[in-house]
Amino acid sequence: MRNALAIAGKELRSYFVSPIAYVVLTGFLLLGGWFFFNLLSRFNFLLSIYSAMRNPEAQTRLNLNEFVIAPLLHNLSVVLVILIPVITMRSFAEEKRGGTYELLMTSPLSITEIVFGKFLGAFVFLLVMIGLTGVYPAILLLYGNPEPGVIAAGYLGLLLLAVAFASIGLLTSSFTENQIIAAVSCLVLLLLLYVIAWPAETAGPTMGAVLKYLSLTEHFGEMVKGVLDTKDLVYFVSVIVLALFLTHRSVESVRWR
């Protein structure tokens, strides 16, 4: 554990010493702010129209959770698909290219410690990244009356989604010493997981159910609605554990190939 923490600390330091962290964080917050501003403007616009039309029924159906936070979280999840491969692409690829892989592999460290340390570093970074977007719902909570429980479930979903993405990013990075290849293959995998349920409606009942189960968006969507189901939690945890397990195998195969 101590060794894993040392690796995690090194990873975090290298995120924040290089400009990558700041570029990624700035981009993420910039886009998030733009989404939030537009969603909120639209919400206000609808509110003013409905009150002008004196349509109290429609007005009661307008709520901040459904009209601002849910679409915001969905938009942020798309941005994460693109940004997370950039965050994780260096993790193993750069060590291999820079020769520091030899240092790690000839030190008295277990592969589990190396993989878990790198995972932990990425996890803390994502925690910071997603935590910073908490300012948007904080504003809503301050000036409006959204449901905090639903927000919390949605944010938990976003965090799990990001961590699952990062685990897949660690996996693709462990395959190669080329960061571009690591990032692109991660991006493709994430997009695939994102759109895998598209043929679900036409694929027949069994296949459709399987595809829907595999789809990240299905599980994420449920959590954004405020539904905390073990089925969705199990899905995310399985993706994370499977990706980390395969990363472990991949790193080990380099040692004993």
Next chain:
Amino acid sequence: MIEVRNLTKRFGDLVAIRDISFTAATGQVLGFLGPNGAGKTTTMRVITGFMPASSGTVKVGGFDIFDNSYEVRKRIGYLPENPPLYADMTVSTYLQFVGRIRGIAKAELGEAVDRVLHTCGLTNVTGRVVGHLSKGFRQRVGLAQALIHNPSVLVLDEPTIGLDPRQIIDIRTLIRELAGDRTVILSTHILPEVSQLCQKVVIINAGRIAVEDTVENLTRDMSLEQVFLRYITKDADADAGASAGAPEEAAS
């Protein structure tokens, strides 16, 4: 201290090293010579546990590199051909990190870092970013990382490459001082370095051991240059001699 036995390493069809055996005792500095591509780096990578051998065994301090890789890695300090440095760290954070992953207790970490900073002449650059250092300083940081956990075995892959004459002399003095109670394996292309530093020489050529003997015995009749050239050029003719030695070692 180091016992290499019938080591073979294949990369697909390519045989990088073939049936290599040699030993190095405690306190000995072993010079590992051979032309480029002879298999020196591969052998060192196997000894340090970075790669597995296809067959054969390595024992370091009595521990087998395959069965007890963890114990071996704790005892080895390794300076690869390209020093394994994180370019964005400062010298002292880098050494602290290496110290931690090599298992130095937190209370002793500061002392260990100070010690290697001092032995490797890095006290003036502790706060500098590693990526901005000159080649010579980077090499010294690489050496410092190999020494930080006070290993009983040092494996140095061309430690003086790219250094200026003054730094070469410094590093040689350092290696001589370090040898004392340690075992050092040193690969190099600089033959005078071997005569100055090493007690024992192993010359490998095309993945096979060409000769293993003490510097004294080898240089009795001719210079080390002549010995080196003889063993690496007359490989085909000397094959009889080499293979005469090989079965003997295999049998023992």
